[in-house]
Amino acid sequence: MGRYASELRGNVSGPKGYGYTVVSAAELRRREDVAREGRCEQLAATLAGLLGELRRHGVTDVRMESVPATRNHECLISWEAALNKALPAARVRLEQAAAVALMRVLNAANESVDVSRLSLGNRGDTARRATAKRGPAKHQQFQDELEDVTRALGRLRDRATRDELSTRVRDLLTAADPAQARGDLLTVKSETVAALRSQEFADLAAQRVLDIGHLSSPAADGLRARAAVAASQVDVTEIGTAVTALLEADRRERDSEYVEAALAEVLAELGFSVDEEFQLTEPGRHVVLADHVDHRGYSLRVQLNRADPVLYTRVVANGASSPEADAAAEDATCVKVRALADGLQEYGVATELKSERLPGERPVERRETTTATRRTARRTTRKRQVQQQRRLAT
Secondary structure, rough: HHOOOOOOOOOOOOEEEEEEEEHHHHHHHHHHHHHHHHHHHHHHHHHHHHHHHHOOOOOOOOOOOOOOOOOOOHHHHHHHHHHHHHHHHHHHHHHHHHHHHHHHHHHHHHHOOOOOOOOOOOOOOOHHOOOOOOOHHHHHHHHHHHHHHHHHHOOOOHHHHHHHHHHHHHHOOOOOOOOHHHHHHHHHHHHHHHHHHHHHHHHHHHHHHHHOOOOOOOOHHHHHHHOOOOOOOOHHHHHHHHHHHHHHHHHHHHHHHHHHHHHHHHHHHOEEOHHHHHHHOOOOEEEEEEHHHHOEEEEEEEOOOOOOOOOOEEEEEEOOOOOOHHHHHHHHHHHHHHHHHHHHHOOOOEEEEEEEEEOOOOOOEEOOOOOOHHHHHHHHHHHHHHHHHHHOOO
């Protein structure tokens, strides 16, 4: 009887509960690929936005990472790696291009502004300050502060914030009072640093929601919207916690769907016919009733609990019966219930016996249904069973 025969105590053949876990390598890889594809699509959309901004600044030697024609496991891994490499490079180039564009605007407003020190290359602080124009100490300090602020503004991706702060920088260049101009510049610098800090939190939150890029639901959409406006570590932590919970809920739902399909296969192999597909009886509980020619007058009730997750089985009487007949039916179906749990392992579902009761220990539930109704239900659900079989075959 498989691994569970030794765990059962004598003739304990009443209701049973089995913990279940999906361990199918093929199914787990399929889910991994779905999640990776979702991340790639999110990363590709972000990269496309960055490249569009670069072109707006006149940078044309940029290209989008090509989408793999076949999205198999290896191609998805390569695509994700390429996107993760391209994104930081695109961000750096955009920051530099935005800073140069801003400095040119400022230069037009004030001829004393030195735009020559900004380029699309990577030049360190020491090098750029060594090439600075010589002048009075205060003027040089102002030039250095202005260059720092300009570069920082170039890193801001929120165009409205960047434009508002840039306008203030442009205005202070024409201020009559140099001391006031320096003070205003420091204020703008502080606000720019604060905006960049908020942007960093939004970037961290964006990394968290990448893991739900494959999920399409109001909850997932809501988390993505929250991530876009995250402005503190508290926001990032809360979003990360919510993402973990959402992924866990999705995993349990996928597990339940997979086990339902596997159960349909094993029940058929054991000679059971299923009246209807799994029905939601209450939140988180899916139930199916299965009949067997060896146990006329009774059905096997199979219930999947997603929250636990546990698979429960018990006998149900189809009409009037006696306690003695009920106990006999429970005893007679015991072998098939054990075989059901063992059979799931062939489909990549590990099971562990959690609970069981003696025959007659609990009253058997009764249901009233006609033979014609049950025959019709079997015919109408055969298409759904075929769909489940196809899913297990992929």
